[in-house]
Amino acid sequence: MQNIKKGDNVVVLTGKDKGRTGEVLQVMPKEDRAVVRGINLVKRHQRQTQTQEAGIINKEASIHLSNIAIVAKDGKPTRVGIQVVDGKKVRVAKRTGDVIDG
Secondary structure, X not given: OOOOOOOOEEEEOOOOXXXXXXXXXXXXXXXXXXXXXXXXXXXXXXXXXXOOOOEEEEXXXXXXXXXXXXXXXXXXXXXXXEEEEOOEEEEEEOOOOOEOOO
8 A cells, every 4th residue: 555645635845846735636656756736846858739829838847655655633743653443544644644545
């Protein structure tokens, strides 16, 4: 079971976007990376196509999973643990002990 999944709210722990929060758009477990909305924006030069105009666009680049943490209900970053509840594995916030939805 993964600690961070698509749709989770996360906070950035290190780097140029430290302290900012966003929603996980995509997780790449084999590369240990995730794409977070509004975080780690890079500029890409876009060639003109039939459907898209040319120009410089801002796009989210992936960020390493070790540099992000799930936001607990109190708004602070938390680590994730796994417990068995009613015969199912669930993710649990280490800071508060609450079950993480998703």
